[in-house]
Amino acid sequence: MSSRGSIMDRLVTLAEGAVAGLSAERGQETGTKLNTEQYPHLFVFEPVERDESIEFHQVERATDVQLRFLTKAEEQEAHYLKADAIRDAIFGDPTLNGLVRTATVSLSNPQEHPGEAVIESALTVSAEVFA
Amino acid sequence: MGTVAELDAALVNLVDTTLTALAGKTATRMGSDSLRDEAIAAGAYKLQIRYAIPAQIERQSNLSYPQVEVELELHHKLADPTDERAYTITLQPLIAGSLAFASSWRDMTPVHEVDEGPGQDGPAVRVGNVVSFTVTARVELTPP
Numbered sequence: 001m002s003s004r005g006s007i008m009d010r011l012v013t014l015a016e017g018a019v020a021g022l023s024a025e026r027g028q029e030t031g032t033k034l035n036t037e038q039y040p041h042l043f044v045f046e047p048v049e050r051d052e053s054i055e056f057h058q059v060e061r062a063t064d065v066q067l068r069f070l071t072k073a074e075e076q077e078a079h080y081l082k083a084d085a086i087r088d089a090i091f092g093d094p095t096l097n098g099l100v101r102t103a104t105v106s107l108s109n110p111q112e113h114p115g116e117a118v119i120e121s122a123l124t125v126s127a128e129v130f131a
Numbered sequence: 132m133g134t135v136a137e138l139d140a141a142l143v144n145l146v147d148t149t150l151t152a153l154a155g156k157t158a159t160r161m162g163s164d165s166l167r168d169e170a171i172a173a174g175a176y177k178l179q180i181r182y183a184i185p186a187q188i189e190r191q192s193n194l195s196y197p198q199v200e201v202e203l204e205l206h207h208k209l210a211d212p213t214d215e216r217a218y219t220i221t222l223q224p225l226i227a228g229s230l231a232f233a234s235s236w237r238d239m240t241p242v243h244e245v246d247e248g249p250g251q252d253g254p255a256v257r258v259g260n261v262v263s264f265t266v267t268a269r270v271e272l273t274p275p
Binding site for chain 1: 206
């Protein structure tokens with residue numbers, strides 16, 4: 001499997017372990033296409049690699065992955081708690097099960113879509129390896 | 132008369148003998164002794180040696196002994212990047228210790244005397260997955 005795919009699969013596993021009933025997948029669709037039973041939902045997508053050259057023909061490679069977490073018809077606080085749980089699960093596995101040297105995760109401010117009763121949080125994971 | 136080229140060959144031999152005994156490997160001399168732009172395979176060793184000629188020692192009226200300062204740098208790419216200490220607290224000190232025996236340097240044909248060192252110059256340093264350390268010494272070459 002590709003290194004980016006392995007990282008995304010690990011993030012899916014961690015998130016599914018953190019939030020009961022979470023439907024997580026690699027790739028992205030628009031939230032409005034989800035059926036009600038697919039919430040809470042997580043999209044893991046857009047892995048972008050950034051390489052910085054270091055000595056001995058090596059690179060310090062950072063892979064940035066976007067996560068989009070959606071809940072529907074849930075209280076704001078319940079959404080926050082679940083988003084926190086995903087963040088904490090990733091934070092608690094800084095090597096992503098040995099895939100990378102270190103990974104960091106940040107959680108951005110949530111967006112609320114009142115007409116659809118959907119709340120959305122974005123997380124960014126940056127995973128670094130020496131290659 | 133001992134020359135820097137002869138000293139260089141003797142030092143390469145010393146490193147290879149040491150690594151063969153302790154790690155079952157040899158070191159590849161890098162294409163440049165100054166630049167660090169060459170890849171190293173995981174688990175492999177590469178070597179750089181640099182020289183400076185600081186002084187001529189006159190011990191007898193008709194003999195001068197060229198002094199040579201040596202910087203020998205050994206680079207190793209970790210076989211397991213997640214376990215740096217598997218190298219830095221076991222094998223690396225043994226290799227550095229073996230290279231730091233003055234008698235090994237004194238026994239080299241082009242060397243007349245060891246004036247200073249040899250010894251590891253500071254701790255090993257890591258860049259990416261490559262751990263490097265430097266052994267320095269000042270020797271006198273045999274006179275003409």
